Amino acid sequence: MSKILVTGGCGYIGSHTIVDLIENGYELISVDNNSRSTPAMLHGAEQITGKKIKNYKVDLCNFDDTHAIFQENKDISGIIHFAAYKAVGESVGEPLLYYENNIASLVNLLKCVQEFQTPYFVFSSSCSVYGNTAEIPVTETTPLMPPESPYGATKQMGEQIISDFAKSTSIPCILLRYFNPAGAHPSTIIGEMPLGQPSNLVPVITQTAIGKIKKMTVFGTDYDTRDGSCIRDFIHVCDLAHAHTLALKYLEQNKNKSLSEIFNLGTGNGVTVLEAIQAFEKVSGLQLNFEKGARRPGDVVAIYANNDLAKKQLGWETKYHLDDIMLTAWKWEQKMKEEASLMKSQSPELN
Numbered sequence: 001m002s003k004i005l006v007t008g009g010c011g012y013i014g015s016h017t018i019v020d021l022i023e024n025g026y027e028l029i030s031v032d033n034n035s036r037s038t039p040a041m042l043h044g045a046e047q048i049t050g051k052k053i054k055n056y057k058v059d060l061c062n063f064d065d066t067h068a069i070f071q072e073n074k075d076i077s078g079i080i081h082f083a084a085y086k087a088v089g090e091s092v093g094e095p096l097l098y099y100e101n102n103i104a105s106l107v108n109l110l111k112c113v114q115e116f117q118t119p120y121f122v123f124s125s126s127c128s129v130y131g132n133t134a135e136i137p138v139t140e141t142t143p144l145m146p147p148e149s150p151y152g153a154t155k156q157m158g159e160q161i162i163s164d165f166a167k168s169t170s171i172p173c174i175l176l177r178y179f180n181p182a183g184a185h186p187s188t189i190i191g192e193m194p195l196g197q198p199s200n201l202v203p204v205i206t207q208t209a210i211g212k213i214k215k216m217t218v219f220g221t222d223y224d225t226r227d228g229s230c231i232r233d234f235i236h237v238c239d240l241a242h243a244h245t246l247a248l249k250y251l252e253q254n255k256n257k258s259l260s261e262i263f264n265l266g267t268g269n270g271v272t273v274l275e276a277i278q279a280f281e282k283v284s285g286l287q288l289n290f291e292k293g294a295r296r297p298g299d300v301v302a303i304y305a306n307n308d309l310a311k312k313q314l315g316w317e318t319k320y321h322l323d324d325i326m327l328t329a330w331k332w333e334q335k336m337k338e339e340a341s342l343m344k345s346q347s348p349e350l351n
């Protein structure tokens, strides 16, 4: 049985991918220092799969600690690298935090991949590498514009580092460009659990609906789009997770055409921010409390995917639609509220 190392395994996409990998027969270990995640997500993945999952609470920016994991696990047959900071807005205010964390951790990991000759490497990239391109929907060969945020810059650099690494080592790598991951596992046992104030649209919507956020703001309704708000491609986290399993199988079956291949992981449907809010209101039956505000620095106006290559090469098909995203996200938000209330009732001293 192939043993996969998943970095960021306690994170949103990492935990959902771990569920999909286990359901597809993989054994795995997680590496996550929980700086932006909670072990609860991995416990949820264990509950869904019935499998125990080992997590190494290690900062990948520490080479020695990272190296020790490879020393202890000589049978790692592939790596999926999720661990990174990913808030576009935050990266604009704290670029060095993003460059240090996202790049140093990647280089340390690749040094170990090279030393221990790990056969495959799958990288969590992002549609933010395209920048403010006018060519939408974007294909994998759409020229990359200057990134609109330091976050996007770290993903562009990451892709370049990995591409050079693959050529120099002949270790095949795959770069998966996510669009906007959202939604929760249908079991409502795991989902997106932002630590502190969320920055992504869908958790902001559900936290507004549940009352954690009093009123949300639509960042800009004066863009040159059909309703003035930005356009994004919201992809269900479970569809995204399954693409990672298919990417590993693609490499294991030596189907890759070159040493580093790129795939867009989006639905191909562009949805405006206001349309996303309307979709949530439709599935929840609630009226969302929001106001129209100023643009957010670092935002691209519109981006959505041409996903033909992933469909053709990986055999990937999306199963979930925008309504499923909003419904699973909403059910997950309500579940988190119930659990918080239960905790409070069982531990009155915490009130």
Ligand code: WQD
Residues within 6 Å of the ligand: 086, 087, 088, 125, 126, 127, 128, 178, 179, 180, 181, 199, 200, 201, 202, 204, 216, 217, 218, 219, 220, 230, 231, 232, 273, 296, 299
């Ligand atoms: C989406 C739209 C906001 C919050 C994300 C991830 C990034 C990468 C790409 C995977 C924008 C608007 C948001 C709010 C709003 N994903 N918005 N009010 O910036 O597209 O980037 O997807 O790698 O990691 O961060 O996502 O959800 O922050 O914003 O109006 O309160 O929603 O302005 O137009 P973004 P987002």
